[in-house]
Amino acid sequence: MAKFEIFKDKKEEFRFRLKAGNGQIILVSEGYKIKASCLNGIESVRENSQDDSKFEKLIAKNGKPHFNLKASNGQVIGVSEIYSSMITMNNGINSIKKNAVKAIIVEV
Numbered sequence: 001m002a003k004f005e006i007f008k009d010k011k012e013e014f015r016f017r018l019k020a021g022n023g024q025i026i027l028v029s030e031g032y033k034i035k036a037s038c039l040n041g042i043e044s045v046r047e048n049s050q051d052d053s054k055f056e057k058l059i060a061k062n063g064k065p066h067f068n069l070k071a072s073n074g075q076v077i078g079v080s081e082i083y084s085s086m087i088t089m090n091n092g093i094n095s096i097k098k099n100a101v102k103a104i105i106v107e108v
Contacts, residue, residue: 002099014038
């Protein structure tokens with residue numbers, strides 16, 4: 001089962017990561033000063049992940065693809081890993097679209 005994991009980073013900020021059912025991390029958030037903002041970020045992922053136009057496809061300096069998921073206001077709410085190909089990146093996007101809506105929320 002997919003899940004959003006909420007955790008604190010080294011700066012003591014709240015972050016979330018979306019993990020697919022196989023445990024692979026498919027999206028990571030920015031840092032939030034308060035937990036409520038982190039939870040709002042998760043809800044924004046649930047909502048915006050269903051809209052293809054909210055995925056910004058990019059190419060890293062090493063030539064490999066990755067993407068950002070953006071909110072309606074244009075703010076980045078999650079970033080992907082660097083993928084080996086456009087096909088694997090598109091698979092990552094499809095995984096988010098499939099998993100984000102029903103993913104459970106856990107604290108780690």
